[in-house]
Structure formats: C-alpha cells, structure tokens
Amino acid sequence: MDLNFITNHVLFEVREGVAYITLNDPEHLNPVTAEVTQDLVQCLIYCERENEVRAIVFRGAGGNFTAGGNVRGMKDRLDQGINTTKSGIRAGGEFIMRLKTISKPTIAWIEGAVAGVGMSIAMACDFSIAEEAAKMVFAFVNIGFVPDGGAAYMLSKAVGPNQATELLMSGKRFSGAQAKEWGIITEAVPREQLEETVQKYINKYSKGPGVAYAQIKKLLMSVNYQELNACMQNEVDAQYVCSLTADHKEAVTAFVEKRKPVFQGR
Template structure:
C-alpha cells in the first residue's frame, strides 16, 4: 500500500508511524485513518517489530479532525460524520490492541481525536509546553474517537467534564500531572526521554508485554464498543445542528461563532 498521509518505517526493530500533513497540523480524516490501520497491521504482524512509536511531522502531533473536510461536507449538504467517526473509533481500538508496546511522542499541538490516538498508546511522552485541547464542543460536537472514554478512565469524571465541556487549552505538564499523559519533559529533554523508553521496551519480554496489555484491556476497555456506537448516534445528531455548521464556518473565518442552541 502506498502511503500519502503517513510515513512508516522500521528501524532497529522499532516501527515509526508519522502523521504527515504538517501544513494542517496532521489532521485525522478517513484517508489518514485507512493508512494508519494498514500501518498497525504491518507493525502487529511483523515479528521483527518489537515496539511502535507514533508522532507527528513538522513539530506538532495532531490537530484532531479535519475542519476543511467538515466544511466541504457542510457546503455540499453531505452527512459524512458517522463514517468518519466509525472509522476512527475502530482504528483507535485497533491501536489499543496492538500486541507490542506503543508510545506516543507528543510535540507541539495536540487536539481532539489526536489526543484519543495518543491515549490509546501504552505510553504518552509529551513536551511540557505542548498545548492540548478537547475542542469538540467548540464546533458544536461531542467527543468522538473514544476521547471521552479514554479521558474519563485516565483522569476521572470531574476532570473529564471540565475539559470536555469547556474545550479549554491545557499544557502537557498539566495533562501529565492529572494522569492523562505518562510523563512530561522540557522540550529539549523530550527526545532523550523517548529514547530511554524505546531502549527499555523494545528490548523487553514482548510476549509478557502483550499479555499485560490484553489483561488491562479486558479489565478497563471491554465497554468500548458500546461507547463507540453511542458516539455515532450522538455525533450524527450534532452534525444536523445549526451550531455545528456555524462553528466550523466561524473557525475557518477566524471569528466568534453565533450559537443558537439548535
């Protein structure tokens, strides 16, 4: 498969997936999602791969959903949210079930579904000055791609409610202090921190790691399919609102949206 939206390489028994649309902060859309899932299969079934690292190109991890694609659907009167949510939801849980240690290497901006992608990894190492936000509500949407599910598991309902309903920006350091990210580093120390994790987990007992992940997944994530279906239903409802179309248009026009609650 030829990849246009991601880069995939294996080096020293470590697979690297790089989201590769830096001009738009590496957004997630249905095309990128298909390539991500193909990369996950390559990684999972290659006995020469002992660990997976995911990062973004151009100094940012992932800006979340593709607002330009959303605006195009709005202008054409197309309802495309449910297929995108379904695809992203499946890829997120596919990542969670990769039978190798997985690590998100987070620099710069990370938002929305991009945070879900990171939280599905075993380890999340972030630049402490990175800016993060669950921006779904800012475009009249609910969290999708398992964002609410993974976030609530990590930080609890009270903190998750604050972050998801406010859509506010927080730093990598704050996220790590809340238990959302594994560790936060000063920018100049992040790569060294990543390399330490790579050295440890790419040379460890791979079968034991896989079984630990399976055990944790059965304990923590067995309800994911129900949550994913709920996302499809609720996001589909949000897609039909005036507020969604207005918020996306306002964002791209760099103005404040006029919400009407309908």
C-alpha cells in the same frame, strides 16, 4: 529487514525492530482524516503481523502531533451539503480500538499542538511522552461535536467524571505539564529533553519480553477498558446527530472565518 513507505499523509518506517508512524501533513498540522485513518489501520495491521516489529512509535511531522480533524475540509463538505457519515465515525473508532488492543508496546511522541482525536491517540497509546509546553485541547465541543475516538471513556478513566466533564464541555486548552499532573499522559519533559526521554522508552520496550507485554496489555484491557468499544459505538450515533445541527455548521464556519461562533442550541 528495515523498510519505509509514504502514503499521501502518513510516513511509515521500521528501523531496528521499531515501527515509526508519522502523521505527515505539517502544513495543516497533521489532520486525521478518513483517508489518513485508513492508512494508519494498514500500518497497525502490518505491525501486528510482523514479528520483527517489537514496539510502535506515533508522532507528527513539523513539530506538531496533530490538530485533530480537518475543519476546513468539514466546511467544504458542509458547503456541498455533505454531512458526516456514520461509517466515517465508526472507522475512527475502529482505528482507536485497534491501537488500544495491539499486542506491541505503543509510544506517543508528542510535540506542539494536540487536539481532538489527537488526544484520543495519545490516551490509546501505552506510553505518551509530551513536551511540557505542548498545547492540548479536547476541541470537539468547539465545533459543535461530541468527543470521539473513545475520548470520553478514556479521559473519565484517567481523571474521573467530574474533571472529564469540565475538560470536555469547556473545550479549554491545557499544557503537557498539566496533562501529566492530571494523569492523562505518562510523562512531560522540557522540549530539549523530549527526544532523549522518548528514546529511553523505545530502548526499553523494543528489547523487553514481548509476550509478557502483550499479556499485560490484554489483562489491563480486561480490567479497565471492557466498555471502550461499546462507548465508541455510542459515539457514532451522538456524533451523527451533532453533525446535522446548525450549531456545528456555524462553529465550522466561524473557525474558517477566524471569529467566535454564535450558537443557537439547535
């Protein structure tokens, strides 16, 4: 039986055995907030439990995947003297771990902007297909934060420690085509071919041998990602330390004021 429901900023639909999870706040480039993370976890719990779901597709509404965290929301909290909590950071890691270990094939349908935890979601999916011109960035350092959602671990696995260091510490932008070239995503295609390409993945992996897929995913986790959860637990402490710094507050303020931040190293 097909179904759909909408939370504040997540659209969830199941059609013909495929679950479509859509970040649905296009006005703000689909930020992944603590509330959104809770909704995403509930979607994944449903997908894992229900046999009718054979594959899962992640995308963002309005032509963008996600710009990551809600920086304006961070600014509002900082102005009120409210800092990032360890429980909030931990919840994000738990969502990525659930996404990475779910037994069903997962497909990221990537358009437009992809930043911060959006890159973590893309790397945590089994298959990530992007338009060649997608604008990607590991933006954490640009607001005085460290990578979370297992980004440092998964990126190092994909490109090696040297290039991971450069991408994470520079905070520079790159395209979907470059991400494919470097091995960060599965495939990059021209925008006009994106939907057709994603549909090919959906058709194949929603109709294939689900038990075999689940066991392959389990084997790959044991071989390649044994330390992912431990890495994300370390992120909790590192991100909390950064959340208390003057540099983080300055970077968030500069983002909202559309100016270049002046870092002091403290």
